[in-house]
Amino acid sequence: MSFTPEALANGSAIYNYAAYKMNMPEMQGISVFFKDAEGNVFHTYSCYARGVDMLNTAYHYLDLVPKGRDEAGLAWPMAWVRLRDEYGS
Numbered sequence: 001m002s003f004t005p006e007a008l009a010n011g012s013a014i015y016n017y018a019a020y021k022m023n024m025p026e027m028q029g030i031s032v033f034f035k036d037a038e039g040n041v042f043h044t045y046s047c048y049a050r051g052v053d054m055l056n057t058a059y060h061y062l063d064l065v066p067k068g069r070d071e072a073g074l075a076w077p078m079a080w081v082r083l084r085d086e087y088g089s
Contacts, residue, residue, distance in 0.1 A: 003024075008023065030047050030051075031043060032044050032045040032046075
């Protein structure tokens with residue numbers, strides 16, 4: 001999901017069906033739609049935040065190891081994630 005600069009500034013960003021004061025312009029979310037023969041579009045499924053874990057393969061592996069996700073001491077969950085060019089050598 002992407003949020004407009006105005007929504008971020010005034011705390012009206014809607015995420016997981018509620019208004020949030022956010023400082024990130026994008027958050028994870030999944031939506032599924034169905035289009036019938038007449039062209040009607042139906043929103044059939046949504047999930048946000050931890051609900052998208054089923055598609056995050058890294059978490060499936062982390063959940064198998066002794067320390068699991070080990071996010072308790074982090075500033076926010078998934079603070080360990082980096083873009084491929086942000087890791088040190």
